[in-house]
Amino acid sequence: MPVGNVANPETIYEIDGVRIGVTAAGVRYKNRNDLVVIELAEKTSCAVVTTQSSFCAAPVQVLRKHIANYQPRYLLINTGNANAGTGREGIKRTQLTCESLAERLDESISAQNILPFSTGVIGEPLNTDALIAGLDAALANLNVANWQVGANAIRTTDTIAKLASEQVAVDGTTYHITGMSKGAGMIRPNMATMLGFIATDANITQPLLQQMLSSLTQQSFNRITVDGDTSTNDCCVLLATAKANTGVIDSDRHPHYQALYEALARVFLRLAQLIVRDGEGATKFISVNVCGGATQQECCDVAYAIAHSPLVKTACFASDPNWGRLLAAIGYAGVEGLDQNNVSVSLNEVNICERGQIAEDYTEERGQAAMSRPEIVIKVDLARGDYEDTVYTCDLSYDYIKINADYRS
Incomplete structure (x- = not known):
């Protein structure tokens, strides 16, 4: 649906x-x-x-x-x-x-x-x-x-x-x-x-x-x-x-x-x-906003790394605020010279990572509440410039597998 x-x-x-x-x-x-x-x-x-x-x-x-x-x-x-x-x-x-x-x-x-x-x-x-x-x-x-x-x-x-x-x-x-x-x-x-x-x-x-x-x-x-x-x-x-x-x-x-x-x-x-x-099997609409980039391209690269990650997408489906998966995707996005100690991440209005580590006021309950919504905004601040970009994606559910397994039948 x-x-x-x-x-x-x-x-x-x-x-x-x-x-x-x-x-x-x-x-x-x-x-x-x-x-x-x-x-x-x-x-x-x-x-x-x-x-x-x-x-x-x-x-x-x-x-x-x-x-x-x-x-x-x-x-x-x-x-x-x-x-x-x-x-x-x-x-x-x-x-x-x-x-x-x-x-x-x-x-x-x-x-x-x-x-x-x-x-x-x-x-x-x-x-x-x-x-x-x-x-x-x-x-x-x-x-x-x-x-x-x-x-x-x-x-x-x-x-x-x-x-x-x-x-x-x-x-x-x-x-x-x-x-x-x-x-x-x-x-x-x-x-x-x-x-x-x-x-x-x-x-x-x-x-x-x-x-x-x-x-x-x-x-x-x-x-x-x-x-x-x-x-x-x-x-x-x-x-x-x-x-x-x-x-x-x-x-x-x-x-x-x-x-x-x-x-x-x-x-x-x-x-x-x-x-x-209307993504196949989608239950969540996810906006991945990356700001603070040195270039627009690196913002886009980070956003797509998160949006493409099967681990991130399945975590969204399960409403599991496993924010380590977000950090992993940021890390392999290929941003040269990225200082992880400057990176901050939030889910909707909930800060989960500040300057490379867990936010002081973060709780698992608040993270799960944010992830449970049908619309999720993942915001990443790279803190290295003035550029910004947004990619839109959805979660990866059981139904995606079913739809594509049966596509030709």
Whole structure:
């Protein structure tokens, strides 16, 4: 069961210039939606970041080529099969799905104007027959209001649809932002998330949009981990349809840029945190904040060392304030010249370690009370500088093992 506040926003703003079509194609799952087509308005700017895995999936390889040379007009997404570890045949099948979609569209649309995305089981051939057979139904279903059903359709082991939506007014212009993501396991993105699609009606040039996406993912999807595994299929897309009644935003000095960026940042962070809150088998949502670093990178390294530690994660599951596990993780994070006698650690409001040793007012009862909460903040002060960073993770429970042991059955 997801942890904490996972309710979708009361208002999911439609994005003028984006239509979403959904159908149950039977790519892997039976009797559930598993195929999504997203149609983009003609002048839509598109930015993409993809997995840094050296064993990236066939759709990732194809979309990299497409976006490098062509204007994206459609996104094609299937769940249930990752089409990863499928060699040259996987590439052919991805290309075939793009060609098949293009054949059903206006003659000005080619297969290269389509970006493919897949998520699901690795190493099995993509069921192209089912996928292609579902395209007509997905196209017939295209609608600006389909964000909720789209978010449900891209799920694999997710227990909830993940959505975030905001509007922001700047100098008389109202911008809308809506996004959906999926992911619950195999989460240690090294760029984005399992899959994420965020759109705005702002008019943003593609180079600036790409710059914004890279920055936005750094403090959201690149700051989460469920199990430390980076997927072969991770992709995140940021779209700007240019439908809002405003001029072109082409620089971070534009008077509308900052307010729009901050609203986008809230949407990105919400979508990223929902992935952790819905982590496979999760019972605790954990924020690991590291301050006092000499660099931001060493703060991030320490935070990830704690967040990835199976010993820390299982202690959180058991509500066991075994703070020695935190110190061990800090120690192997690789911070050069770290003076342990300056390090302090707290759990929520409870100080457990001050200057490298147990805090004078710490008691096991207070530590256990802090660890028993569904939301835990682990704060580490390295006391060697002014930098700070935060990583979000969850505990490691019995159910994580059960879910992944049964994943392919």
